[in-house]
Amino acid sequence: MTFQQVSEPYDAYDVLVVGGSGVDTIVSVGALPVPLADSYAVPPVREGAGHTGTGVALGCAALGLTTGFVDFLGDDHPGSLVRERLAGTGVDFRPLISPHGTRRAVNLVAADGRRMSFYDGRDPADLRMPPEHYLPPLRRARHVHLSIMHFARFLYDDIEALGIPVSTDLHDWDGLTDHHREFALRSDLVFLSTAGAGERIGSVMREILHEGRAQAVIATAGAGGAYLLTTEDRTPRLVPPAVPPGPVVDSNGAGDAFTCGFLYGRLAGRDLDECARLGAVAGAYACTSPGTHTRLAGPEDLRPARTAPSAAGATAPPADGPRPAGPPDARVSPAGA
Template sequence: MTFQQDSEPYDAYDVLVFGGTGVDTVVPVGALPVPLADSHPVAPIREWAGHTGTGVALGCAALGLATGLLDFIGDDHPGGLVRERLAGTGVDFRPLISPHGTRRAVNLVSPDGRRMSFHDARDPRELRMPAEHYLPALRRARHVHLSITHFARFVYDDIEALGLPVSTDLHDWDGLTEHHREFALRSDLVFLSTAGAGERIGSVMRDILRQGRAEAVIATAGAGGAYLLTPDDRTPRLVPAVVPPGPVVDSNGAGDAFTCGFLYGRLAGRPLEECARLGAVAGAHACTAPGTHTALVGPDDLRGVVADTRVVAPTLTARVVEPPPGLPEPPEAQVSPAGA
C-alpha cells in the first residue's frame, strides 16, 4: 500500500469525508424488479465515478464548502475514473492505494428513475487507514462525514478526542445489521432511508436517538419526502419532497445530495428543519440527470428554499411512497407546471 499525494492540503476543511469512493456501472432496464430471463436488451451501459463518499464530497464542494476526501482506491482503471472525476472540482482528494482495488457497483435503473444496486465493497476487514495520513486533515476539519466503510469506524475515537461533529449515512439499514450500529450510535447527524426498516423506521429512528449521541435522525423516503426526528420530537416530522427542476431521470446519488444540502444548512447555523428542506431540494435536483452525481446543486439553487412551500406533484415523481405506519402522512400534493 503506497500513498500518492497530488497537492498541498487545504488550510481548513468545512467538511472532511472518509471513505465511500468507487465506480458505478449503470444499466438501464425496462422495469424493476427485472423479469426473469436469460437476457434483456438494454440501452447503452455507462460507467460513472460514484458511490456515497464521492457524492457527498462533490456535492459539498459544489455548494462552496471547503471539502476534503480521504479513502482507499486501487491502482486500476476504476481508480483512474475516480481521480478523473474529482480532478478540478475543488475536492481535496487524498487517496491511499490499496492492492485490493477500487470499489464497484452495478446499478439497475428503471425508466421512472428507481434503482437497484449491487455493491462490491471488496475492502478486507483488516484494512486500516494510518493515523499519520488522516490526523493532519482531521485536525483542520469543522465537520466530519463518515461513509460506512469498515475502516472508517476506527476514526471515531480521534474525532471524539478533537470534539468534532460527525455525520454518517446508514443507507437502507434495517436497524438490526451490526455493521451499521456503531456508525448509528456514535454520530451527531444520522441519515438513512426508510427502505430498509419499512414499518419499523419510526422505532429505528427513536432507538438511534435514545441509545446514541445523535442530535437528529433523518430518514429519506424518495418521492415521499423525508422524516426528521430530534430529542424534542415525540414523532418524526414530515419534510415534504419538492418539485424537481426537470423530469426525473435517475435517482442515483439523490440521498447523497440530500446529505449535502442538509450539511450546507447546518454549517451555516440554520435550524434542523430548514436544513432538511435544503436537503430535499438538493435531492430532487440530483434526479434530473442520468448517471451518478452528474447534477450537482449550487448555492443559487438553494436561495429562497425555506420560503418556497411547494410540495412534489405525483405526476412529476418517480413514484409516490406511502409512509410506514406511525409516520406523518404527506400533505396533498400541489400540482405545478413541469420544470417549476
C-alpha cells in the same frame, strides 16, 4: 500491504469526507424488479465515478464548502475514473493506494428513476487507514462525514477526542445489522432511507436518537419526502418533497445530495427544519439527470426551497405507520451510490 500518499491537505476544511469512493456501472431497464430472462437488450451501459463518499464530496464542494476527501483507491482503471471525476472540482482528494482495487457497483435504473445497486466493496476486514494520513486533515475540519466503510469506524475515537461533529449515512439499514450500529450511535447527524426498515422506521429512528449521541435523525423516503426526528420530537415529522427543476430520470445519488444540502444549511447555522428542506431541494435536483452525481446543486439552486403542492402542510403519519407513497430508495449496498 503498501500505501501511497499523493497529496497534501488544504489549510482548513468545512467538511472532511472519509471513505466511499468507487465506480458505478449504470444499466437502464424498463422497470424494477426485472423479470427473469436469459438476456435483455438495454441502452448503452454507462460507467463512471460514483458511490456515496464521492457524491457527498462533490456535492459539498459544488455548494461552496471547502471539502477534503480521504479514502483507499485501487491503482487500476476504475481508480483513474474516480481521480478524473474529482480533478478540478475543488475537492481535495487524498487517496491511499490499496492493492485490493477500487470499489465497484452495478446499478439497475428503471424508467421512473428508481434504482437497485449491486455493490462490490472488496475492502478486507483488516484494512485500516494509518493515523498519519487522516489526522492532519482531521485536525483542520469543521465537520466530518463518515461513509460506512469498515475502516472508517476506527476514526471515531480521534474525532471525539478532537470534538469535531460527525455525520454518517446508514443507507437502507434495517435497524438490525450490526455493521451499521456503531455508525448510528456515535454520530451527531444520522441519515438513512426508509427502504430497509419499512414500517419500523419510526422505532429505528427513535432507537438511534435515544441510545446514541445524535442531535437529529433524518430518513429519506424518495418521492414521499423525508422524516426528521430531533431531541425535541416525540415522533418523526414529515419533510415535504421538493419540486424537481425538471423530469425525474435517475435517483442515483439523490440521498448523497440530500446530505449535502443538509450539511450546507447546518454549517451556515440554519435550524434543523431548514436544513432538511435544503436537503430535499438538493436531492430533487440530483434526480433530473442520468447517471450518478452528474448534476450538482449550487447555492443558488437551493433558494427558494419549493415543496410539492400535494405535500405542503402535510403532517407525518404515525411513527411506525406506512412509508410515504412514491419510488423507494432501493439501495441494497452498504455504501450506496
